Amino acid sequence: MHIPDGYLSPTTVAVSYAIMIPLWAYGFKKLKEKLDEKTLPLLGTLSALSFLIMMFNVPVPGGTSGHAIGTALIAIMFDPWIAFMAVSFVLLIQAVVFGDGGISTWAVNSFDMAFIAAFVGYYTFKYLKDKTKFAPFIAGWLSINVAALSDSIILGIQPIFWHDAAGHPLYFPFGLSVAIPSMMIAHLFVFGVVDGAFTQIVYSFLQKRAEQKIKEEVAI
Amino acid sequence: MNKKVKVALAVLAVMLLAVPIGLLTDAPAWGEWDNDYYKKVLGFIPKGMEKFHSFINPILPDYSLPGTNDVVGYYVSAIVGAILVFAIWFIIGKILAKKHSNN
Numbered sequence: 001m002h003i004p005d006g007y008l009s010p011t012t013v014a015v016s017y018a019i020m021i022p023l024w025a026y027g028f029k030k031l032k033e034k035l036d037e038k039t040l041p042l043l044g045t046l047s048a049l050s051f052l053i054m055m056f057n058v059p060v061p062g063g064t065s066g067h068a069i070g071t072a073l074i075a076i077m078f079d080p081w082i083a084f085m086a087v088s089f090v091l092l093i094q095a096v097v098f099g100d101g102g103i104s105t106w107a108v109n110s111f112d113m114a115f116i117a118a119f120v121g122y123y124t125f126k127y128l129k130d131k132t133k134f135a136p137f138i139a140g141w142l143s144i145n146v147a148a149l150s151d152s153i154i155l156g157i158q159p160i161f162w163h164d165a166a167g168h169p170l171y172f173p174f175g176l177s178v179a180i181p182s183m184m185i186a187h188l189f190v191f192g193v194v195d196g197a198f199t200q201i202v203y204s205f206l207q208k209r210a211e212q213k214i215k216e217e218v219a220i
Numbered sequence: 221m222n223k224k225v226k227v228a229l230a231v232l233a234v235m236l237l238a239v240p241i242g243l244l245t246d247a248p249a250w251g252e253w254d255n256d257y258y259k260k261v262l263g264f265i266p267k268g269m270e271k272f273h274s275f276i277n278p279i280l281p282d283y284s285l286p287g288t289n290d291v292v293g294y295y296v297s298a299i300v301g302a303i304l305v306f307a308i309w310f311i312i313g314k315i316l317a318k319k320h321s322n323n
Contacts, residue, residue, distance in 0.1 A: 002252055006272035032316055038222070044309040045228040048302040052235045055283060055298060059245035066249050067242070089308045093301060099278035155251055162268070170268035172251070173258065182250050202231055209223045 001069075001113055001151045001183075002094065002101030007172045008108060009162040012154065016107035023115060024088065030081035039078070046074045047086040051093070053198055054100075060186045068195035069113050072121025072143040073202055076136060080122035087114035112151045117143040121199075140199030141192040145184070148191075152176070152183035232302070239298040240291045 008016075035043070050070035057065040075083035088110040094100040101109045121143035128135035156176035159169035174182075248254070255265045255273055280300065284293035 002249065004252060005274050006255075006269040007251075009268065031312065032319060035313070035316055037313065037317070040309055040313045041225045042222065042228055044306045045225060045232055047309065048232055048305045049228065049235065051301045051305050052232065052239060052298060055239050055294070055301075056235075056242040057245050057247075057249075059247050062250075063247050064250040065245045065247040086309075090305060093304045093308070096276065097279055097300065097304065098283050098297060099274065099276070099281045100283070103275050104272065151251070164267065168264065169266045171266055172269070173262055173266050174251075179251065186250065202228070205227050205231065206224050209227045212223070 001066075001109065001148060002091070003105040003109055003151070003155065003172075005102030005104050007102070007155065007158070008105055009158060009171050011162075012108070012158070012171075013104045016105075016111060020107035020110055020115075024085070024110075027081050027085040027088075030079070031085055034079055034082060043074070043078060043082065043086060046070075046077060047090060049202065050074060050087055051090045053195075054090075054094070056194075058190060058194055060190050062182075062186075064186070066186055066191040068140070068191060068198050069117055069144055069147070070195070070198060071114060071117035071147075072125070072136070072140040072195065073199045075118040075122040075143070076125040076139055076199070076203065077206065080118040083118035083122070084110075084114045087118065090114075108151075108154055112147040112154070116150050117147040120146045134200065136203040137196035137200040139196075141196035144195040145187050145192045148183045148187040149180070152179040155179045155183075236295075236298055236302065240294055243290050243294055 050073070053068045053070040055067070057067050059065045069087065071083055071087045074086050088106075091101055091109050091113060092106060095103055095106050095109075121139040124142050125135050125139035128138055132138070153176065155172045156174065156179035158172040159175050162170045164170060172179075248257075255269060258265045258269065280293065280297045283297035284290060285296045286293075288296070
């Protein structure tokens with residue numbers, strides 16, 4: 001889902017920054033409200049986990065691979081705005097230091113993997129947490145799938161709008177009918193399951209610890 | 221230290237050690253191919269893709285350290301990336317602390 005430079009038309013890039021800059025500004029305001037020295041160590045660690053889980057490439061049939069993103073975990077442990085900012089930072093580091101995802105496409109990548117994934121993950125969990133113990137799994141699974149859908153639509157519209165007189169695409173060449181199924185099948189059945197499992201497992205580790213601590217405090 | 225942080229750090233340590241598992245496939249992600257892929261599949265590279273192809277030269281391209289083997293490069297990338305993530309939050313923490321004390 002890390003769209004490289006050159007894949008999106010300058011118009012797409014301009015629109016994406018016009019949307020994302022106010023969202024980042026608002027997100028930064030939210031950080032000011034919600035963060036303090038007590039929450040920062042856990043947030044830093046979960047952000048580093050998001051960076052690391054994205055290095056676990058999983059192959060799928062068809063000669064491609066993919067990975068989980070770990071955005072939902074941060075969203076359900078903290079807040080969707082904080083998760084959005086955290087994963088945006090992770091994506092910036094990936095683009096600048098590792099060449100994973102472009103600079104011009106940082107806004108689109110942040111919209112998909114940070115913004116959409118954080119809000120879908122957070123509200124899915126919120127809605128399901130009292131209904132099923134698998135709420136973290138479903139939140140992780142759904143969050144990356146909606147992000148992948150958005151990514152495939154943004155890629156898939158490129159050849160529709162931006163081509164030369166001969167009909168040759170100028171940017172990403174494959175249309176919606178190729179991009180959506182290719183992205184979604186792999187995410188619905190593989191990467192979504194990995195993200196769901198990651199969210200569920202780490203969430204239950206963290207909650208178990210928290211409950212133990214409460215029990216110990218009550219016992220004292 | 222907060223217990224949740226300890227657990228999260230333990231998970232981080234395990235994942236850091238296990239990170240070369242991510243190298244088991246060298247298949248690219250769908251929609252993240254290099255330009256030669258398009259040359260091969262379409263017979264041409266879309267003009268805009270060729271023109272705007274990467275702005276910068278990353279220090280650790282594709283999570284590798286030029287001149288070392290894949291596993292070393294991947295470990296170095298994982299450590300550098302994790303440190304940079306912590307560094308960003310450390311800096312933001314400092315900025316926020318300053319703002320709070322100003323209020």
